[in-house]
Amino acid sequence: MKQSLGEFELIRRYFQRPVQRSPLGVGDDCALLAPAPGMQLAVSSDMLVQGRHFLPDVDPRLLGHKALAVNLSDLAACGARPLAFTLALALPRADAAWCQAFSTGLFELAEAHNCELIGGDTTQGTLNICITVFGEVPSGRALLRSGAQVGDDIWVSGNLGDARLALDVLLRQHMLPAPVLAQARQRLEAPTPRVALGQALRGIANSAIDVSDGLLGDLGHILHASGVGASIDISATRKLLRAGSHPLMSAIATSRLDACTLAGGDDYELCFTAPVAQRANVEATARACQTPVTRIGSIEALPGLRVFGPDGQLMPQRWPGFDHFA
């Protein structure tokens, strides 16, 4: 039998932890925050909705992890150090087992990044998770989308496409051997925000974004904000699909795998640009952060985003970025 709790008891039992960062803990009308002198506060909000960002049968512990991970990924893309977050949660009912699992996944990741829950809201309604996260970054040193320079290398952290590949399997659009699916599903359900890499890239990268809606669409935001164009090499991006190198990988059409890698979304990796002169520095920084990085192309003056095939020919295909209302 599911246990039902009152709102205040639910907050007290699952979402109230000792707080050091804010002069007040959870439970006043506002939380108070003061960034250290010379620091700016980086702020980002993400809302997760069932059917859009997670499937109805997802493990609530993984969902707690992912809800915070996608927000930490935005801080990483700005080069900010996580400080604190607020959680607003609509739940169909006050289900103690669900809250226990969700809050466990949430706080495991929060504690790993020393990021404190400082306030929020709970209400009855269709399941919806809205987190606003706060980080700090030295004034004027945040990584922005608008800093890409002609000649910059384009880099991507970690892997791309596995999350979308797993989602497609869960939606029965194709099949994968169980060990390949398990690995890809980990990427979908428990993404790793690149928090250390983002901070380490301050002063090295000229621009950055986190890949949440698909590489081409998100890189497109950098190009638009920076007033530049780019070419990318599909031989490099194909290596980003981790499932692609799995010995048990099924035969799935290359064009479909490319679509996952280039436009799949839900990756929460960093895409960033850096001067060619910083190439060795980028690689050393990535090693220090234990986060693999791959160079996939170059920023160019010619507007637009071009994808070149293994034969060096411009590829005619178009992979749209993810649009929540398309």
Next chain:
Amino acid sequence: MKQSLGEFELIRRYFQRPVQRSPLGVGDDCALLAPAPGMQLAVSSDMLVQGRHFLPDVDPRLLGHKALAVNLSDLAACGARPLAFTLALALPRADAAWCQAFSTGLFELAEAHNCELIGGDTTQGTLNICITVFGEVPSGRALLRSGAQVGDDIWVSGNLGDARLALDVLLRQHMLPAPVLAQARQRLEAPTPRVALGQALRGIANSAIDVSDGLLGDLGHILHASGVGASIDISATRKLLRAGSHPLMSAIATSRLDACTLAGGDDYELCFTAPVAQRANVEATARACQTPVTRIGSIEALPGLRVFGPDGQLMPQRWPGFDHFA
């Protein structure tokens, strides 16, 4: 015919305004904020869900107003000056007319308080509005729930109970003459956050909270946080129901009206405590802010919250505060 828009076009058209407060506008991974030296940032999040916080047929312009108003009310309760907010919005579809009306109501209130939209998220899903608001308050001077002192007067701003009375009529639990309903409905659908009063009470009030879940429950949070008790006078709280003095007011049982006033919720007024020596100061401050205030009782050492009837006898009734999962 309803017009459907893509996600980025929807944001650009309805939710992107020039920004002065944040070094970045809407559209990077994070917004950046830096409170002025000596200031703390006050942060609050509220989530509004259909059926809980608004009825399905509510005017979207009023909903835009209310979504921000309930958040500004939290800043008011801390004595903070509004600076900025983020908006996360789940919409069943990208409906241009709805977005136009919603954003109009939202920005009218935002501009009245010089509070800027600095970021957010839009997604497809059951209608859900989550706003996180940021204000600034001189370090160490925020109004808290925990500062009530034995002997303090208990004050309430504006009116209490009309919002709940209107909701009960809309839910067909009782009837009111149209002009009385129209006035009460205004309180339900377009609450006025007491932003100026909250700031003016810094250094005068010892504690404050905003009344969102009902007076007795919210005053109970002050008592709990401050380790004190209170007595309130129902002759004073009965004057807070604005509909009560309307010449066309229907005959509704006094006990039902008391329940609206004492435990109705959705009022977004300030309940605060201040030393008796500040009585004239409180009244002058309220006049300067053009916000009426009413003295309803006293803070006492004896734990618990006592309501005294017009005959001076302790009233036996219990009015529970609003619990989203009760």
